[in-house]
Amino acid sequence: MKIGExxxxxxxxxxxxxxxxxxxxxxxTQRSEGNFRLYDDASVEHLLFIKRCRSLDLSLSEIRQxxxxxxxxxxxxxxxSHMLSSHINHVRxxxxxxxxxxDQLASLLHSCPSQxxxxxxxxxxxLTATQKIMS
Amino acid sequence: MKIGExxxxxxxxxxxxxxxxxxxxxxxTQRSEGNFRLYDDASVEHLLFIKRCRSLDLSLSEIRQxxxxxxxxxxxxxxxSHMLSSHINHVRxxxxxxxxxxDQLASLLHSCPSQxxxxxxxxxxxLTATQKIMS
DNA sequence: TTTAAACTCTCTAGTCACTATAGAGTCAAG
DNA sequence: CTTGACTCTATAGTGACTAGAGAGTTTAAA
Ligand SMILES: [Zn+2]
Ligand SMILES: [Zn+2]
Ligand SMILES: [Zn+2]
Ligand SMILES: [Zn+2]
Numbered sequence: 001m002k003i004g005e006x007x008x009x010x011x012x013x014x015x016x017x018x019x020x021x022x023x024x025x026x027x028x029t030q031r032s033e034g035n036f037r038l039y040d041d042a043s044v045e046h047l048l049f050i051k052r053c054r055s056l057d058l059s060l061s062e063i064r065q066x067x068x069x070x071x072x073x074x075x076x077x078x079x080x081s082h083m084l085s086s087h088i089n090h091v092r093x094x095x096x097x098x099x100x101x102x103d104q105l106a107s108l109l110h111s112c113p114s115q116x117x118x119x120x121x122x123x124x125x126x127l128t129a130t131q132k133i134m135s
Numbered sequence: 136m137k138i139g140e141x142x143x144x145x146x147x148x149x150x151x152x153x154x155x156x157x158x159x160x161x162x163x164t165q166r167s168e169g170n171f172r173l174y175d176d177a178s179v180e181h182l183l184f185i186k187r188c189r190s191l192d193l194s195l196s197e198i199r200q201x202x203x204x205x206x207x208x209x210x211x212x213x214x215x216s217h218m219l220s221s222h223i224n225h226v227r228x229x230x231x232x233x234x235x236x237x238d239q240l241a242s243l244l245h246s247c248p249s250q251x252x253x254x255x256x257x258x259x260x261x262l263t264a265t266q267k268i269m270s
Numbered sequence: 271t272t273t274a275a276a277c278t279c280t281c282t283a284g285t286c287a288c289t290a291t292a293g294a295g296t297c298a299a300g
Numbered sequence: 301c302t303t304g305a306c307t308c309t310a311t312a313g314t315g316a317c318t319a320g321a322g323a324g325t326t327t328a329a330a
Pocket of ligand 3: 192193194197221222223225
């Protein structure tokens with residue numbers, strides 16, 4: 001199949017597929033006489049693997065490592081779980097940050113009745129102050 | 136004061152300060168005879184305002200709008216709170232996404248005892264499957 | 271006074287994971 | 301034989317910086 005069909009089958013854009021090839025996440029394929037890339041069912045599966053990993057917010061370099069493991073059947077499997085748990089730590093850390101942000105933003109929003117003019121806006125005053133807002 | 140002092144006073148790097156000027160978040164300053172940028176206390180305050188907004192993950196274009204409001208003392212203040220509540224929605228949406236991710240990653244991690252070889256790794260099998268993992 | 275260090279200037283390129291063009295070539299249907 | 305859909309490569313843009321080259325300026329010590 002050609003790149004367009006792979007694209008519709010996987011939901012990855014044509015440019016993204018070519019980009020993954022350039023980044024060595026997809027192997028270079030055969031080409032047709034007219035220099036079109038040719039794919040098969042294994043390509044679909046491979047690309048869907050990548051897509052699933054991306055949907056878990058794994059970086060391309062994390063995915064590259066997972067792909068290497070995937071094609072090293074005798075490697076110890078705890079490398080896989082080690083990678084995933086370090087990634088879950090990235091996610092958890094980011095969640096913490098964002099919840100903290102949410103609190104601060106909510107406090108800011110509550111600090112002003114939002115009925116006057118900018119001149120007296122408590123939100124802007126709080127943003128100007130360097131210390132953290134008390135809730 | 137010169138850019139280096141502004142940098143240490145605010146904790147923004149020299150390059151970042153120049154970048155903010157290029158992006159019109161900081162006004163163009165006076166220059167010394169030797170073409171060095173010169174700043175004053177108002178610059179410090181202005182830059183700290185930006186820094187505080189960035190620490191709340193506001194985008195530079197959101198900050199540009201806030202800065203405009205900040206220098207329009209008679210504008211209605213609800214524009215400020217409107218902007219902040221739309222931003223808090225960005226944050227909340229991202230938190231939702233990440234919590235969902237965390238769940239999926241945790242399920243994946245639990246799906247494999249991680250004691251065999253890659254060949255039998257349930258994590259990789261689950262990543263290969265296209266449907267979502269059941270927890 | 272010289273000279274070295276520390277600072278500043280502009281300009282360019284790199285980061286990440288794409289996305290969006292431009293301009294050219296290929297292929298199938300009508 | 302032409303039209304249109306598809307594909308190719310190469311390049312530039314996104315956001316918010318960061319890093320570096322190569323040149324000029326200032327300050328302090330030797
Ligand atoms: Zn990660
Ligand atoms: Zn207000
Ligand atoms: Zn926002
Ligand atoms: Zn496993």
